[in-house]
Amino acid sequence: MISLNIEKTLGFISKENVFAYEAQVKAAQEALENGTGKGNDFLGWLHLPSSITKEHLADLKATAQTLRDNCEVVVVAGIGGSYLGARAVIEALSNSFTWLQDKKTAPVILYAGHNIGEDYLYELTEYLKDKKFGVINISKSGTTTETALAFRLLKKQCEDQRGKEMAKKVIVAITDAKKGAARVTADNEGYKSFIIPDNVGGRFSVLTPVGLLPIAIAGFDIEKLVAGAVGMEKTCGKDVPFAENPAAIYAATRNELYKNGKKIEILVNYNPKLHYVSEWWKQLYGESEGKENKGIFPAAVDFSTDLHSMGQWIQEGERTIYETVISVEKTQHSLQVPSDEANLDGLNFLAGKHVDEVNKMAELGTQLAHVDGGVPNMRIVIPALNEESIGGLLYFFEIACGISGYILGVNPFNQPGVEAYKKNMFALLNKPGYEEESKAIQARL
Numbered sequence: 001m002i003s004l005n006i007e008k009t010l011g012f013i014s015k016e017n018v019f020a021y022e023a024q025v026k027a028a029q030e031a032l033e034n035g036t037g038k039g040n041d042f043l044g045w046l047h048l049p050s051s052i053t054k055e056h057l058a059d060l061k062a063t064a065q066t067l068r069d070n071c072e073v074v075v076v077a078g079i080g081g082s083y084l085g086a087r088a089v090i091e092a093l094s095n096s097f098t099w100l101q102d103k104k105t106a107p108v109i110l111y112a113g114h115n116i117g118e119d120y121l122y123e124l125t126e127y128l129k130d131k132k133f134g135v136i137n138i139s140k141s142g143t144t145t146e147t148a149l150a151f152r153l154l155k156k157q158c159e160d161q162r163g164k165e166m167a168k169k170v171i172v173a174i175t176d177a178k179k180g181a182a183r184v185t186a187d188n189e190g191y192k193s194f195i196i197p198d199n200v201g202g203r204f205s206v207l208t209p210v211g212l213l214p215i216a217i218a219g220f221d222i223e224k225l226v227a228g229a230v231g232m233e234k235t236c237g238k239d240v241p242f243a244e245n246p247a248a249i250y251a252a253t254r255n256e257l258y259k260n261g262k263k264i265e266i267l268v269n270y271n272p273k274l275h276y277v278s279e280w281w282k283q284l285y286g287e288s289e290g291k292e293n294k295g296i297f298p299a300a301v302d303f304s305t306d307l308h309s310m311g312q313w314i315q316e317g318e319r320t321i322y323e324t325v326i327s328v329e330k331t332q333h334s335l336q337v338p339s340d341e342a343n344l345d346g347l348n349f350l351a352g353k354h355v356d357e358v359n360k361m362a363e364l365g366t367q368l369a370h371v372d373g374g375v376p377n378m379r380i381v382i383p384a385l386n387e388e389s390i391g392g393l394l395y396f397f398e399i400a401c402g403i404s405g406y407i408l409g410v411n412p413f414n415q416p417g418v419e420a421y422k423k424n425m426f427a428l429l430n431k432p433g434y435e436e437e438s439k440a441i442q443a444r445l
């Protein structure tokens with residue numbers, strides 16, 4: 001369960017005006033349910049959690065086991081929605097130093113295909129030279145350049161190092177049922193493959209094999225993750241009254257803040273393990289709402305780290321921001337501040353306190369300071385960093401995003417703007433079929 005508190009936005013906007021969105025929220029929920037809104041061919045995520053079968057999870061777990069049995073390292077090749085969800089969950093649930101531990105209980109998960117860094121790819125392939133590694137090639141379109149390029153390198157290396165037969169066992173494809181180069185390669189090579197449903201867009205695909213397979217390989221309980229999302233599907237269902245539906249309130253509040261000049265939402269965490277949840281959230285909201293020259297700009301900070309860098313701007317910069325804080329109620333481990341006889345650092349007033357008590361006071365103190373500085377604050381509380389909470393949080397953000405996008409009046413399920421850079425890049429690289437564009441772009445240089 002998660003809870004949402006908007007009290008600290010109410011000095012800036014009124015509760016009355018937030019609740020005035022009730023009818024718009026209802027209309028958005030109905031458009032989502034009935035498939036009558038913009039982008040209605042991409043609503044497969046809406047009831048995805050409750051439609052996941054035991055058989056599907058068993059199939060994923062069996063494949064995960066094959067990779068766990070045969071690999072020290074698994075490289076997840078994907079970009080955007082084809083990697084951020086897996087990384088968000090894995091980093092939220094993993095020990096922060098897992099790759100440095102000698103005794104590993106699961107393969108180390110590494111990522112590729114999310115950049116075109118020559119040094120990054122060189123160093124990755126160097127590291128993998130003496131490793132038993134596997135690859136998950138994830139791409140909905142099956143044609144994304146970044147991912148395809150990394151996969152070309154990794155496939156060859158895996159086959160060279162481990163032989164064709166073993167490579168076939170430890171390379172898995174997650175892609176479209178029929179279209180795209182990744183599908184053709186998987187079918188030709190005989191890789192185990194999973195399908196990304198047509199009606200689930202990349203940024204909403206974390207609960208498909210795109211997220212579930214890497215998460216299972218990393219050793220986390222995908223049944224509990226899905227159960228958390230199923231719970232949230234109910235909590236945020238269309239028939240839950242507006243005042244009790246956290247997704248409805250979140251969507252309404254952010255739209256009201258936006259209307260009042262708050263153009264930037266900063267997602268705040270107080271736990272470094274949530275960094276990639278923020279990255280996932282940025283794609284979800286950025287690609288869904290940033291179009292037709294409108295949309296809140298989704299930004300993120302990790303506190304208290306960034307209080308020592310971005311804290312100044314947030315406290316006293318242009319007043320066009322608001323914050324949404326993700327607060328984790330309970331830590332997984334316990335660590336108390338020791339007492340020190342000399343007390344040279346003057347920290348004995350903290351002796352005996354749990355580190356998290358200090359963190360929570362940093363959180364509270366920051367919230368009050370930022371509100372005083374003119375920054376409306378929302379607070380989302382999750383019980384702990386475990387599968388259930390994270391599964392719930394991800395679905396909460398998805399459903400709220402669908403509602404929020406419809407309130408804004410855009411199609412939250414397309415991303416036409418992403419194509420512009422690709423077209424130029426292909427023209428500059430003289431990709432066959434881009435002859436006209438190549439000529440035109442050369443003339444501009």
Ligand SMILES: O=P(O)(O)OC[C@H]1O[C@H](O)[C@H](O)[C@@H](O)[C@@H]1O
Pocket residue numbers: 079080081082138139140141142143144147202203287415418
């Ligand atoms: O899964 P893929 O087809 O490779 O796409 C990966 C990502 O890149 C695209 O350009 C889109 O902007 C994203 O929405 C998508 O998640």
